[in-house]
Amino acid sequence: MSTPILQARNVTKSYPGVKALDNVNLTLMPGEIHALLGENGAGKSTLIKYLTGVHQADSGTLLIGGEERNFANPSDSTAAGVGVVHQERNVIREFTVAENIVLSRTPKKCGFIDWKKVNSEAARCLALMDLDIDPGTPISSLSSAQIQLVEIARALYTETKVLLLDEPTASISDAEAAKLFKVIHRLKADGAAILFVSHKLDEVYAHCDTVSVLRDGKTVLSDAALADHPQDEIVNVMVGRSLASLVTPERTVDSTQEPVLELRNVTTTAGHGGISLQVRPGEILGLYGLVGAGRTELAHAILGRERITEGELLVNGHTAKIRSVRDALHEHGIGYVTESRKEEGVFLDQNITRNVAATTWGKLAGPLGVVGAGRERELVAKYIDELSIKVSSQDQLAGQLSGGNQQKVSLAKWLAADPRILIIDEPTIGIDVRTKRSFYELIWGLAEKGLAILLISSDLAEMITLADRIVVMDSFTLAGTVDNTHHYDTMSQDVIRLIHAKALV
């Protein structure tokens, strides 16, 4: 047996409140395409960031070609022949395509940048990916799918022995993905090792040789031959038994009720076209789509952060003109639990009381605009109890809480304002499975009380667990609706088909 190109042993990495990686093991052999699978938040991206020196682990060893290495920063890993395409786009928007490709090691002649070589090298990488893009184009003029492809071309710039791809096909079309796989197979034939992260299992089975699965930061399946593990089994391993034992309540939505929120053929300044949807009281409507499909932007349009230029927005059957989030909350009872909890969801340097009560000061305030501390604390105590938020006291700073509890604080803030419609955007990103479950129960409870919920999530399993109906979005339009039958396989196929029907255009 030959030496592994890359081997990670017992890697552990903790963040405050979450163990992101827990004794993770991974072995990449030369000439193999290795699938790394797991649900959102399982630790895949964290592992990749460790392997490329972006993050350092608390403990564990990394061997490259049998030699122990310690990457202090990304240039160490590039020098060692580890190429990577991260999940999120990382480009210098003011630079050209060529410059972005060679950024990690710009060609020089006599100490000065050799622009001729910059462009020829970039052209070489672009040709490897079969990309018809002029290297001199400013990268900001490309679409996000094109930028994704350029980033893959960039990973091929330096001599790559290991290529780590974090969901490279998430936002590109099938035709573009085919090009990518051609390159991957060529690298494989040259003896490189490829780590491939994807949620598209068909792709994984078509191209990968071996598989590792992460769940809650632990390796639950390590370096196994993919052929030995059929798709159903892998899905079970990914999801774990925990989800199966989650008791899904019997949900019925009274379809005779008038929708409390309705969009009629709406066009927005963010770029949506022809959006029509309805949410009834007590209903959980899922809004699913790939990153960049325009889901969060649609929430912003409902909240008045983007304008609706054509079509109608109706709240309780009446046309509503919403100009700001303030308007949305106080005039129309629409709350929005944001996807970026640290930036938009909580005031990290403020205590729990202030965080939760922030939406209600107007209501709580006495005649002179003075907010009585007693009433504030009383109200907040109720929500801490109801949502079982783990805090040492109401005076604890939100920044000291775990991600899950911060998210609960963010939710409590909106509940305190007593909305009738709640838009919840990616509620469980980076939250461990147990907290996730308590969140699901919370959301069901809210719907039970008659709240209309618009749920945005990239996690299909979560969607299928929670939503009564799933509306699929693609490129700022609606691709279709899938009713929840709780059959994961058929539903996920329906959803994926809806997305791809359009992505192929």
Add this chain to the structure above:
Amino acid sequence: MKFKLPATMGSQYLVLIATIVLGAILLGVSSGGNFFGPVSMQTFFQFLAVPILIGLAQMITLAVGQLNLAIGAIGGVAACLAAVMVADWGFNPWLGGLVALVVGAVAGIANGILVVVTKINGFIVTLATMTVLLGVQYALVNTRTISADNWKSVAALGKASWFGLPAIFVIAIIVAVMVGLAFKFTTTGRHLLASGDNEHAATLAGISNDRSLTIAHGASGLIAGFAGFISFTSLPGVNQSVGGDWLLSSFAAPIIGGVSLTGGTVAVFGTVLAAFVVRLVDSARAEFQLAPAWVNLVIGAVILGTVALGRLRETRETAKAGMLRARVANHRINAAAVENTAAEEVKL
């Protein structure tokens, strides 16, 4: 590699050039042609050197998404220390000039290291070092004005002409060209821009943002020190007011010249052109014998106007992108609808 300017940039340069030409003509007419006289022109270009240099110094910190409030104080200390060394301590005037540069570089690097180590906002750090340096400047010269007669050999450079232009103006242009080349042809220059544009992406490409910040502040300080040296050569005397009015014009040149306040861009040519505009406003003040406050009023208004215009353009571009996307979306829906009807008709 073609040096093609983006369309908006090109038009911005045209506006600046038109402003300069128009302003110069107006000044020429209102002064009865005196403005274009040899003496007046010589003075105009002579005192253009400092606005160009301090504009460049500020531009370099803006490139990494920082700012440097201490430029005037650095230049002031540099000039005063050189003057004191030569006049009071009897050093060679050229050595004094060299010390001015060293002082600038050291002060700049200190700014950079403070920003990197303390992680405190550059605004606060340079505000603090500015205050400290102003104290040093006062301690050095107190209320006296040290006459340039003490360094006649260096002062000759301030009066010298090369190719019919004041030598110090030519030197400032050379510095500008060098800065431009450094940003275009050295990896360090590109790394500064990368760090200023997207810190995270720069890190992932193995670029040290700490290094970028330190170098940018260091270079900014060095050029501010150089501006101090130019004042040392060209002013009739050096006192505590040297550098006192640099703050606003140091921002005016790059901002009017098209440099983004959020980092990631430089515009050397634009900065030099904008320095011309600043100098014209100053000349107009002298011509019409207005109070210096008028200069600040005009320049301040122009800066606000430029920034507001840039923001407006950005908003409009975002809106345009959204409209385009909506049009594509609606078009696709219509196309699909047409297809569906066609399919149904076929069925019938």
